[in-house]
Amino acid sequence: MDVLLKLLSCLMLSALITIQLLLVSPYRNRLTDDSINGKVLEVYESVVSRGTVVLDAMGDYEPNTAYVLVNGEHQKLVDTFPVELNLWDGDVVEIQLKQGSPTFYVFLLSRKGSIKTDLKSSTVVIKPGINMLFRVMDNKTL
Numbered sequence: 001m002d003v004l005l006k007l008l009s010c011l012m013l014s015a016l017i018t019i020q021l022l023l024v025s026p027y028r029n030r031l032t033d034d035s036i037n038g039k040v041l042e043v044y045e046s047v048v049s050r051g052t053v054v055l056d057a058m059g060d061y062e063p064n065t066a067y068v069l070v071n072g073e074h075q076k077l078v079d080t081f082p083v084e085l086n087l088w089d090g091d092v093v094e095i096q097l098k099q100g101s102p103t104f105y106v107f108l109l110s111r112k113g114s115i116k117t118d119l120k121s122s123t124v125v126i127k128p129g130i131n132m133l134f135r136v137m138d139n140k141t142l
Helices: 002-024
Strands: 050-059 066-070 073-078 083-088 092-097 104-113 115-117 123-126 129-138
Touching: 050 115, 050 129, 066 083, 073 083, 104 115, 123 129
Parallel strands: none
Antiparallel strands: 050 083, 050 104, 066 073, 066 092, 092 129, 104 123, 115 129
16 A cells, blocks of 8 residues: 555656646647637736835825725825835725814825726825725726
């Protein structure tokens, strides 16, 4: 029984190495072609998109009066703008402003990576309470 297990583990290891070498070789396109059910897989392809968004503000912002919420969880207490956020596809970005604080405007300063936002206008008014800014989407869906 011990010899059989060693033989099977050697066969599985050699099959794994062979498949990995074939995927690196020029035969990759023939091995991964699934034209009936979809598209040819790329050498590096990820299902999840991620990127970085930088938010800036205009108006009278009092330091430490706003929280940036990502998916409903406190991400950062904002002392000064601009704020940089690392986001994934599907994240919802909101800002919670303390009661009694003056309103101000937030706008998208820059965006890096394979993500886009569903931001409808260039600036968003931030009033006391929770204000939704945008939802992060995959760059290919827009």
